[in-house]
Amino acid sequence: MIRTDKVFKLYGDNVILQNVSIQIEKSEFVFLVGQNGAGKSTLLKALYRDVLPTKGEVFVNNVNVTRLKRRSIPLLRRSIGVVFQDYKLLKYKTVAENVAFALEVLEKDPKFIRRQVLQVLDLVGLLKKKDEKPSALSGGEQQKVSIARALVNNPQILIADEPTGNLDPDTSWEVMQLLDKINEQRKTTVLVATHDKAIVDSMRKRVVELSGGKILRDEILGGYR
Amino acid sequence: MxxxxxxxxxxxxxxxxxxxxxxxxxxxxxxxxxxxxxxxxxxxxxxxxxxxxxNTRLDIMAYIADSAGHSDVDLLRMSIPQIAGVRKAEFIAKESAWRQFRENYSGLRLDEFLDANPLPDAFKIEVSDLSYIHVVANKLGALEGIEDVSYGGDLAxxxxxxxxxxxxxxxxxxxxxxxxxxxxxxxxxxxxxxxxxxxxxxxxxxxxxxxxxxxxxxxxxxxxxxxxxxxxxxxxxxxxxxxxxxxxxxxxxxxxxxxxxxxxxxxxxxxxxxxxxxxxxxxxxxxxxxxxx
Known part of the structure; x- marks a missing residue:
């Protein structure tokens, strides 16, 4: 499903990624851990072509992402849902509109959009708050809206970059449980970059650790350390 | 769409x-x-x-010098129609020109600003074809007693x-x-x-x-x-x-x-x-x- 082959990324003289090769199968749940500046976000960005590696290749669904033409990037991104630490919600749109936005820009049928939005809001437990603006929601709820938006197009891959970075431990645990549920129920491949030791240790998933842009370890049922 | x-x-x-x-x-x-x-x-x-x-006006105005006497005007009255290309020549006395002007532009209240008639006697000449206008105007200008010649084409x-x-x-x-x-x-x-x-x-x-x-x-x-x-x-x-x-x-x-x-x-x-x-x-x-x- 996802494969990186000897990926390097340099910004001037700074080496961000060095010889990163990993393979993630369909329906896997993988934690990407490491200190700030370890290269986690850059690696995730390389998967949805927000960053182009300096050297090496990235494959998503057998498509060489590094060789994609600019006009084909949107097609790649339609198969990947992305969740961020700062939610990236549009404050002037309601919860339902924020989620629907992801399908509107893909020019989907309004009836289909409505059905999908309600379904995915039900999945994240925010159906009752569909008409609220993001400012009326807690941090955890806002992150769930962002997860709903990432999921509404039924992507095969869900990438979450520090999704619990701004949340308290209880809410973080709730959000991680939700990601786990999505992985279990929908068989979506989930890749989460995190600093949350407690969560990584208790969920016992595959853990890939990056340090100084290199893969330090790759463990099935690993812990944070 | x-x-x-x-x-x-x-x-x-x-x-x-x-x-x-x-x-x-x-x-x-x-x-x-x-x-x-x-x-x-x-x-x-x-x-x-x-x-x-x-440009579409074919009229030429030939203004007579103040110094010109009656005999000069009579001479012009005879010689102007002889010029090739002239279809019609009409003498316009300065009094009637001034009256007409005041009638046309009554809104300007010219009497308040001018004591005397500023207009000279003139001949209004119509040419038979626009292509003659330069030649006729030049010939008119060369005539004795004509002070100035003006025509639409020149202004245009x-x-x-x-x-x-x-x-x-x-x-x-x-x-x-x-x-x-x-x-x-x-x-x-x-x-x-x-x-x-x-x-x-x-x-x-x-x-x-x-x-x-x-x-x-x-x-x-x-x-x-x-x-x-x-x-x-x-x-x-x-x-x-x-x-x-x-x-x-x-x-x-x-x-x-x-x-x-x-x-x-x-x-x-x-x-x-x-x-x-x-x-x-x-x-x-x-x-x-x-x-x-």
Whole structure:
């Protein structure tokens, strides 16, 4: 499903990624851990072509992402849902509109959009708050809206970059449980970059650790350390 | 297609209302520039119009010198019709010319400013063909007792030189005006684009095509351009009507056009320029931001 082959990324003289090769199968749940500046976000960005590696290749669904033409990037991104630490919600749109936005820009049928939005809001437990603006929601709820938006197009891959970075431990645990549920129920491949030791240790998933842009370890049922 | 169009229009309108002050600045800039552009176009159009009307007149006025006596006038009365190309020659005594002038332009109240008749005796000559006008005018000028000769073609030629000069100056001014307006519109819309960078990022992340991201901003520019152009048109129409009425009162012999097809064409040019400026402004600003992504 996802494969990186000897990926390097340099910004001037700074080496961000060095010889990163990993393979993630369909329906896997993988934690990407490491200190700030370890290269986690850059690696995730390389998967949805927000960053182009300096050297090496990235494959998503057998498509060489590094060789994609600019006009084909949107097609790649339609198969990947992305969740961020700062939610990236549009404050002037309601919860339902924020989620629907992801399908509107893909020019989907309004009836289909409505059905999908309600379904995915039900999945994240925010159906009752569909008409609220993001400012009326807690941090955890806002992150769930962002997860709903990432999921509404039924992507095969869900990438979450520090999704619990701004949340308290209880809410973080709730959000991680939700990601786990999505992985279990929908068989979506989930890749989460995190600093949350407690969560990584208790969920016992595959853990890939990056340090100084290199893969330090790759463990099935690993812990944070 | 219509679904897309509806979405683009809705998003563009939302962009304008959310843009607030920035949209207002862009609209007023376009309005002011197009107003000035329109004033230029209307002046040019009227000058061309005046030139055209002068060109079609086949009359030559030959003014008799004050020093000329009755015998000189009688001699002229006989010799002028002999000139090749003259169809008709009519003597106009200065008294009747002055009476006619005062009647024609009664609004000017000339008696309040002038004590004596300023007009000379003259011959009004009609040529049989426009091509004779230069030759006839030259021959008339060479006649004893004729002080000055004037004809429409001469005035039209001088007017043409003036219009040519104004066209050149106008083209430079309009170029500067249009390019600076475009730059202001690009930067103003760019500010709204920057303010909505988050939205653009999200659109790009969920897989929206570049054209889908671009069009709401292009439409926003077009709406701003259209709005600016419509406001400019309102002021231009009001201003032009007032100016035309005053011109008709103060300079009655100057033909000012009020409702012709050409005037409507000027208004249409203003409208289309506004929309085009907005389109280009939106296109350049969003392209710049997307390129930086």
């Amino acid at each position: 219509f679904k897309r169009l509806g979405y683009f229009c809705r998003e563009a309108w939302q962009g304008i209302t959310r843009g607030g002050l920035m949209a207002f600045v862009a609209t007023s800039t376009i309005m002011v520039s197009l107003f000035i552009f329109g004033v230029f176009l209307l002046i040019f159009f009227n000058l061309y119009n005046l030139m055209g009307s002068l 030629e001088r007017m043409a030189a003036l219009v040519k000069m104004m066209t050149l100056a106008g083209a430079v001014i309009i170029f500067l005006l249009v390019s600076s307006t475009l730059m202001i519109v690009v930067n103003t819309i760019r500010l709204t684009v920057i303010a909505r960078e988050n939205e653009i990022n999200i659109m790009a992340l969920v897989g929206a095509s570049r054209s889908f991201i671009k069009y709401p901003f292009i439409f926003e520019g077009m709406f701003i351009g259209l709005l600016g152009a419509l406001l400019a048109l309102v002021f231009l129409k009001i201003g032009y009507n007032i100016a035309a009425l005053n011109m008709a009162r103060l300079i009655p012999f100057m033909p000012v056009n009020l409702h012709s097809r050409e005037i409507n064409l000027v208004y249409l040019i203003i409208l289309l320029t506004g929309v085009a400026l907005g389109w280009l402004g939106g296109y350049f600003s969003v392209s710049k931001t997307l390129k930086a992504e």
